[in-house]
Amino acid sequence: MPLVRIDVVAGRSDEQLRTLADTVQQCMLEVFAAPERDRYQIVTEHPPGRMIVEDTGLGIERSDGLVLIQVTQQGRDTAQKQALYAALAERLHEAVGLRPEDLVVSVVENTKADWSFGHGRAQFLTGEL
Amino acid sequence: MPLVRIDVVAGRSDEQLRTLADTVQQCMLEVFAAPERDRYQIVTEHPPGRMIVEDTGLGIERSDGLVLIQVTQQGRDTAQKQALYAALAERLHEAVGLRPEDLVVSVVENTKADWSFGHGRAQFLTGEL
Amino acid sequence: MPLVRIDVVAGRSDEQLRTLADTVQQCMLEVFAAPERDRYQIVTEHPPGRMIVEDTGLGIERSDGLVLIQVTQQGRDTAQKQALYAALAERLHEAVGLRPEDLVVSVVENTKADWSFGHGRAQFLTGEL
Numbered sequence: 009m010p011l012v013r014i015d016v017v018a019g020r021s022d023e024q025l026r027t028l029a030d031t032v033q034q035c036m037l038e039v040f041a042a043p044e045r046d047r048y049q050i051v052t053e054h055p056p057g058r059m060i061v062e063d064t065g066l067g068i069e070r071s072d073g074l075v076l077i078q079v080t081q082q083g084r085d086t087a088q089k090q091a092l093y094a095a096l097a098e099r100l101h102e103a104v105g106l107r108p109e110d111l112v113v114s115v116v117e118n119t120k121a122d123w124s125f126g127h128g129r130a131q132f133l134t135g136e137l
Numbered sequence: 138m139p140l141v142r143i144d145v146v147a148g149r150s151d152e153q154l155r156t157l158a159d160t161v162q163q164c165m166l167e168v169f170a171a172p173e174r175d176r177y178q179i180v181t182e183h184p185p186g187r188m189i190v191e192d193t194g195l196g197i198e199r200s201d202g203l204v205l206i207q208v209t210q211q212g213r214d215t216a217q218k219q220a221l222y223a224a225l226a227e228r229l230h231e232a233v234g235l236r237p238e239d240l241v242v243s244v245v246e247n248t249k250a251d252w253s254f255g256h257g258r259a260q261f262l263t264g265e266l
Numbered sequence: 267m268p269l270v271r272i273d274v275v276a277g278r279s280d281e282q283l284r285t286l287a288d289t290v291q292q293c294m295l296e297v298f299a300a301p302e303r304d305r306y307q308i309v310t311e312h313p314p315g316r317m318i319v320e321d322t323g324l325g326i327e328r329s330d331g332l333v334l335i336q337v338t339q340q341g342r343d344t345a346q347k348q349a350l351y352a353a354l355a356e357r358l359h360e361a362v363g364l365r366p367e368d369l370v371v372s373v374v375e376n377t378k379a380d381w382s383f384g385h386g387r388a389q390f391l392t393g394e395l
Contacts, residue, residue, distance in 0.1 A: 015308055025186075025187075029189055045194050046194070048190050048191075048205070049188070049189040050187065050188050050189075051187045051188075052181075054310070057284070058283075059309075060291075060305060060306075060309070061305065063383065064304040064395060065301055065303050065304070066394060066395070068383065078338070090387075090388050093387060093388055094386040097385060097386025108385045109384050110384070111384060112306060113381070114338055114376070114380060115380035116338060116374055118243070122246070124222035124226075124240070124241065125192065125197065126237065126240060127238065128222045128225060129219075130215075131193070133219065140336065155315070158318055172323055175320065176319065177319050180316045181316065209336070209372055209374060245374055247373060248375075251372060251374065252372055253370065254322055254326065255321065255324065255326040255366065255370065256355060256369075257351045257366055258352070259344075262344070
């Protein structure tokens with residue numbers, strides 16, 4: 009169920025983008041304990057200059073390798089969120105060379121009633137999930 | 138007020154996309170009891186491979202006809218949400234032949250203070266709505 | 267930390283879009299009391315017809331100059347939100363000639379645990395912010 013919007017600056021190959029998305033999904037499965045095949049991702053490329061990201065005074069230097077991940081989900085606690093951020097930074101660095109400086113993550117919470125995965129049913133409420 | 142992001146894989150005609158959006162809006166009016174002309178939609182087409190959606194093990198087979206609808210709103214209860222999912226699946230199938238397997242819906246809740254519909258005013262708070 | 271998605275109908279120059287984004291950021295700094303360099307914006311242009319926005323019966327006439335701003339943030343109160351809407355309308359009108367009728371704003375709330383600004387850390391929780 010996490011719905012994951014992955015926004016990047018254009019410039020990576022299709023293969024790199026796929027590996028990036030696959031790696032994000034691995035973190036959802038392992039750190040967010042998402043069930044198998046619980047994958048809902050939208051990857052969007054933006055022209056240079058359309059993602060404008062600074063650093064809140066933290067001394068983080070951004071590059072055009074920037075990746076912004078927005079996760080809509082329900083049910084994970086603070087420890088899982090912190091573990092997710094760490095795993096994303098580490099594994100995306102390994103998998104696609106993402107600089108940890110270029111990773112921004114934001115999470116939004118909803119509830120079990122807020123999801124329909126197909127067939128017009130709310131599978132968290134029907135007992136299917 | 139529902140702000141509705143409709144993300145699809147590229148391939149439909151402009152006319153089909155308009156019918157799709159019109160049908161989503163009909164569901165907002167009838168099932169979510171949105172007032173007349175309460176329409177705030179963004180339709181975004183994505184290249185193949187950029188919407189990566191599996192099925193959480195539910196046995197749902199996706200196709201490139203996939204439609205992902207993210208609704209930001211306030212005030213609807215669980216019964217209304219369930220009715221929305223069902224109506225979207227049924228009516229989008231009728232209107233544009235959308236396979237019910239290809240419809241994913243996610244809702245996010247905010248509050249009356251979180252909306253300005255124009256003129257820099259929060260119309261839910263000023264008494265205009 | 268406000269994550270700000272700015273969706274517009276295509277047609278403005280790069281320079282106009284930059285001024286628009288800069289002006290939105292000024293409002294975040296001054297009205298939402300965001301710290302210096304607390305900027306996380308994604309500007310997306312849409313083809314005509316893909317942003318379908320009516321007026322909830324408020325008698326607001328939209329044009330293709332439409333700007334829809336979705337802000338994900340935590341910690342601002344109702345007065346700050348109302349001040350933000352007013353400031354955006356006024357300053358975007360001054361800076362890029364945006365008609366106040368063409369500005370729609372929607373806010374979503376999350377929490378301090380929901381942000382990682384880089385390095386895989388949750389800076390609101392680590393004491394860095």
